[in-house]
Amino acid sequence: MAPGGLRARPSGLLAIFRPRRTWELDLRPVRAAVGAGVALSAARACLQWIAPVPLKLVFDSVLGHHPLPGVLSWMPTAPTPRLLVLTGAMVVIALLLGLTAFGATAFLASAGQRVVHQLRCRLFAHLSAQSRSFHQRHAQGDLLSRLGGDVQAMQSVVVNVVPVVAENTLTIGGMVAIMLVLDWQFSLLALGMLPVLVLVVRHYLAVIREAQREARRAEGDAITAAQQILTALPVVQASGTEELEVARYGGLAARSLAANRRAVVLQSRFTPLVAVVMTCSTALVTLVGAREVLAGRLTAGDLLLFAAYFRAMYSPARQLAKLAGMLGRGQASAERVSEMLRIHDEVPKPLAGRRPPAVRGRVTFDGVTFAHGEGAPVLADVRLDVEPGERRAFVGATGAGKSTLLRLVPRFADVTTGAVRLDGTDVRQLDLDWLRQQIAWVPQDLALLRSSLWENIVYGSRWTSRSDAVAAARAAGVHEVIAALRDGYDTDVGEAGGRLSGGQRQCVALARAMAREAPILLLDEPTAGLDASTRSVVGAALDRLSEGRTTLLVTHHLQAVADGYRISVLCRGRIIEDGTHRELVGSATAYRQLYLADVAHGDDEPRAGDAGPAQRLSVVGQLRAGSGG
Numbered sequence: 001m002a003p004g005g006l007r008a009r010p011s012g013l014l015a016i017f018r019p020r021r022t023w024e025l026d027l028r029p030v031r032a033a034v035g036a037g038v039a040l041s042a043a044r045a046c047l048q049w050i051a052p053v054p055l056k057l058v059f060d061s062v063l064g065h066h067p068l069p070g071v072l073s074w075m076p077t078a079p080t081p082r083l084l085v086l087t088g089a090m091v092v093i094a095l096l097l098g099l100t101a102f103g104a105t106a107f108l109a110s111a112g113q114r115v116v117h118q119l120r121c122r123l124f125a126h127l128s129a130q131s132r133s134f135h136q137r138h139a140q141g142d143l144l145s146r147l148g149g150d151v152q153a154m155q156s157v158v159v160n161v162v163p164v165v166a167e168n169t170l171t172i173g174g175m176v177a178i179m180l181v182l183d184w185q186f187s188l189l190a191l192g193m194l195p196v197l198v199l200v201v202r203h204y205l206a207v208i209r210e211a212q213r214e215a216r217r218a219e220g221d222a223i224t225a226a227q228q229i230l231t232a233l234p235v236v237q238a239s240g241t242e243e244l245e246v247a248r249y250g251g252l253a254a255r256s257l258a259a260n261r262r263a264v265v266l267q268s269r270f271t272p273l274v275a276v277v278m279t280c281s282t283a284l285v286t287l288v289g290a291r292e293v294l295a296g297r298l299t300a301g302d303l304l305l306f307a308a309y310f311r312a313m314y315s316p317a318r319q320l321a322k323l324a325g326m327l328g329r330g331q332a333s334a335e336r337v338s339e340m341l342r343i344h345d346e347v348p349k350p351l352a353g354r355r356p357p358a359v360r361g362r363v364t365f366d367g368v369t370f371a372h373g374e375g376a377p378v379l380a381d382v383r384l385d386v387e388p389g390e391r392r393a394f395v396g397a398t399g400a401g402k403s404t405l406l407r408l409v410p411r412f413a414d415v416t417t418g419a420v421r422l423d424g425t426d427v428r429q430l431d432l433d434w435l436r437q438q439i440a441w442v443p444q445d446l447a448l449l450r451s452s453l454w455e456n457i458v459y460g461s462r463w464t465s466r467s468d469a470v471a472a473a474r475a476a477g478v479h480e481v482i483a484a485l486r487d488g489y490d491t492d493v494g495e496a497g498g499r500l501s502g503g504q505r506q507c508v509a510l511a512r513a514m515a516r517e518a519p520i521l522l523l524d525e526p527t528a529g530l531d532a533s534t535r536s537v538v539g540a541a542l543d544r545l546s547e548g549r550t551t552l553l554v555t556h557h558l559q560a561v562a563d564g565y566r567i568s569v570l571c572r573g574r575i576i577e578d579g580t581h582r583e584l585v586g587s588a589t590a591y592r593q594l595y596l597a598d599v600a601h602g603d604d605e606p607r608a609g610d611a612g613p614a615q616r617l618s619v620v621g622q623l624r625a626g627s628g629g
């Protein structure tokens with residue numbers, strides 16, 4: 001997945017100083033908490049600056065004989081009371097340091113959690129808004145791993161690393177300034193190793209991030225494979241390829257393990273390296289500083305102050321070294337989340353989409369051509385008017401473009417050229433939510449939500465109660481099928497409705513379509529794969545459901561639409577024949593062939609002289625009569 005079009009990202013430490021741009025974090029809702037956290041961090045920085053001063057004064061003006069600075073002339077002159085004041089100050093400063101540390105961390109960490117939580121919700125909303133073609137291109141497992149593991153990794157950084165950085169930036173800045181004022185030459189020497197440290201930190205953060213990037217990619221691939229294997233488990237088990245799939249998953253998981261181990265090895269090299277650089281610096285400061293004290297150019301207290309500042313300055317580097325793995329993983333994850341957020345493959349919503357007060361239900365395909373991306377057209381110049389309340393069936397060979405044509409009506413995809421119109425208005429000018437409210441969609445195999453059966457029936461409708469669901473099922477004529485289930489309407493349908501049979505799922509889909517009370521009905525092979533008796537129940541339900549509604553039905557079962565439907569025959573994306581069964585079966589070549597093939601291979605036993613349209617009509621009629629619809 002190439003991060004095409006992503007703008008260049010700042011690398012290393014810079015990346016966490018520019019969280020809004022790089023990490024897609026919106027800090028506006030947490031301005032107050034961030035402000036409080038930064039203010040407390042600033043207070044803590046000031047306290048850090050003065051924390052070593054009492055000890056310096058003890059050395060210089062209690063143990064030694066240097067006079068106190070003018071601002072401290074109020075202090076007792078006797079050594080013991082002065083010592084008490086100075087040690088008391090040490091304790092008070094330590095307490096205040098603790099309090100400000102607690103406050104700053106609490107504010108910044110909770111702001112971080114909230115911001116990342118919002119990012120997670122935004123990412124989910126973004127993914128939900130993407131078109132079907134986006135979801136066909138991206139593996140679900142990979143998307144889930146971005147939504148779960150990657151956002152979690154970002155949260156760890158924002159909660160653990162950002163407060164450390166925020167707190168120490170001010171501390172270091174102030175300390176460098178104070179050191180330079182006290183003795184700039186010595187300060188430059190003491191800080192001489194700082195660039196080396198920055199280079200080491202940058203280098204290691206970059207390589208650790210690269211290793212983490214690979215680890216996150218491998219984890220995404222492993223989750224994708226697991227999800228695909230579990231989804232297709234019946235096929236895998238039936239094919240006896242479990243071991244093969246387990247090995248495939250193991251290989252991907254091992255790739256993730258190897259990348260993670262590489263990151264850990266890098267991390268474990270990095271921490272001691274930082275310690276070595278720091279020890280060298282400390283040795284240098286002690287060496288030069290002690291010589292300065294001996295030469296009388298610095299007091300012992302000054303050296304102590306320098307040493308304390310020096311230690312305080314290097315502590316963020318030490319902490320970051322410890323957090324480098326987390327930071328690298330967070331950065332790699334932020335890139336993956338950002339990559340998703342920058343893809344915009346949503347069905348475009350008009351700014352002020354129209355919401356007509358009433359719908360008649362005329363659906364017009366006005367010179368519709370459609371191609372998937374840059375591919376060859378799947379539909380070519382389709383022209384068709386479906387009158388309000390009309391029943392229209394689309395038939396044709398596999399891959400002719402029937403389902404695609406249906407999908408253009410609720411704008412699951414948009415036409416390449418031409419227009420789909422509802423009551424004369426281009427569907428792209430209508431409010432998208434309003435448009436979809438006008439349509440009940442019954443796909444071939446509806447994936448149900450994991451909840452009770454009745455909740456699935458009222459899902460997406462204006463009805464909310466169990467009794468509403470029962471009423472809808474009764475109206476659709478599928479109540480008996482549902483009531484016959486052991487738990488009836490309270491049946492837990494299982495993952496994607498997997499605990500129901502195909503026919504039962506289809507009955508739920510039809511009851512749901514009934515509950516939606518939409519004027520337009522789109523049915524994509526609603527009777528495919530059903531046995532003759534279930535098909536008759538579903539067929540009867542379809543008759544009730546399509547009563548008074550504009551109905552567009554895709555089917556391979558031509559006998560079921562011979563009565564009551566106008567029929568369009570699609571071939572390679574074009575409507576080649578159009579009319580009623582009676583009109584077509586006598587004259588139209590393609591339809592006649594399809595019809596005869598259906599009769600010959602259908603579930604219904606072919607009868608002598610079956611090719612006659614009148615006879616077939618009566619067979620369909622008998623079928624329906626038998627269903628009691």
Ligand SMILES: Nc1ncnc2c1ncn2[C@@H]1O[C@H](COP(=O)(O)OP(=O)(O)OP(=O)(O)O)[C@@H](O)[C@H]1O
Nearest residue numbers: 133136372375378397398399400401402403404405
């Ligand atoms: N996401 C996609 N990307 C590229 N091509 C696609 C995509 N989805 C479908 N197609 C192609 O579009 C063509 C029309 O598919 P469609 O599902 O509309 O056919 P159909 O007539 O409904 O077939 P069937 O009767 O088998 O369901 C097919 O050739 C199919 O391979």
